[in-house]
Amino acid sequence: xxxxxxxxxxxxxxxxxxxxxxxxxxxxxxxxxxxxxxxxxxxxxxxxxxxxxxxxxxxxxxxxxxxxxxxxxxxxxxxxxxxxxxxxxxxxxxxxxxxxxxxxxxxxxxxxxxxxxxxxxxxxxxxxxxxxxxxxxxxxxxxxxxxxxxxxxxxxxxxxxxxxxxxxxxxxxxxxxxxxxxxxxxxxxxxxxxxxxxxxxxxxxxxxxxxxxxxxxxxxxxxxxxxxxxxxxxxxxxxxxxxxxxxxxxxxxxxxxxxxxxxxxxxxxxxxxxxxx
Ligand SMILES: [Zn+2]
Numbered sequence: 291x292x293x294x295x296x297x298x299x300x301x302x303x304x305x306x307x308x309x310x311x312x313x314x315x316x317x318x319x320x321x322x323x324x325x326x327x328x329x330x331x332x333x334x335x336x337x338x339x340x341x342x343x344x345x346x347x348x349x350x351x352x353x354x355x356x357x358x359x360x361x362x363x364x365x366x367x368x369x370x371x372x373x374x375x376x377x378x379x380x381x382x383x384x385x386x387x388x389x390x391x392x393x394x395x396x397x398x399x400x401x402x403x404x405x406x407x408x409x410x411x412x413x414x415x416x417x418x419x420x421x422x423x424x425x426x427x428x429x430x431x432x433x434x435x436x437x438x439x440x441x442x443x444x445x446x447x448x449x450x451x452x453x454x455x456x457x458x459x460x461x462x463x464x465x466x467x468x469x470x471x472x473x474x475x476x477x478x479x480x481x482x483x484x485x486x487x488x489x490x491x492x493x494x495x496x497x498x499x500x501x502x503x504x505x506x507x508x509x510x511x512x513x514x515x516x517x518x519x520x521x522x523x524x525x526x527x528x529x530x531x532x533x534x535x536x537x538x539x540x541x542x543x544x545x546x547x548x549x550x551x552x553x554x555x556x557x558x559x560x561x562x563x564x565x566x567x
Pocket of ligand 1 (some may be wrong): 318534537538539540541556557559563
């Protein structure tokens, strides 16, 4: 027979008294307190095992692991540094060879001269102040030009050409200057100062006696190095490093240059010339 369908017989109804209810309620309250106390004690015990017993053990083993790893890392880093120093020592030879080859293929055939009327601007207002530097491998000339600014309308500029170029040296080059050249492109272009009055620019320039010296510092070092390289090396000595040669000038491509699998051209001539093996 299905128990759920059993009806409570009137004779089975409990006979409860108020005293019973109050007593049961008190008992339940006490038991609840005891249960909460059991829960707290158990939790404390769990925390103790978790943190005090095993936490400490885990920290100790983690420390042991970290120490072991650190020791291995130190050994590894030392070995890496050693190899890197070694690579660097060998790299010096390659770096030097690259630099020597860069210098041996420099072109000295094109004139570096900057004529008085070589610089023009949109409205044609230009004043030539002569050469700041007029040396064998670098020429820099100063001009005052009008710029496009509303207030300080005049710029004192330095334009120049050098036998040396990247990657041997990075010349200062200010883009967006209101200036054109009627000759070969400039590799040096610098706005030195701007003013509303060109006379103030000349006065400033007359006070800057060190301007040429400052500009020459790096150039002089490079020039010395270049002269020495030309004295001490012949291209033929490094022939094994040269892959392509220009049939018309001293230009060449080396194993350090990327040619992209195609026959490289020499861009020093118009039209460009194919290099040969
Ligand atoms: Zn060439």
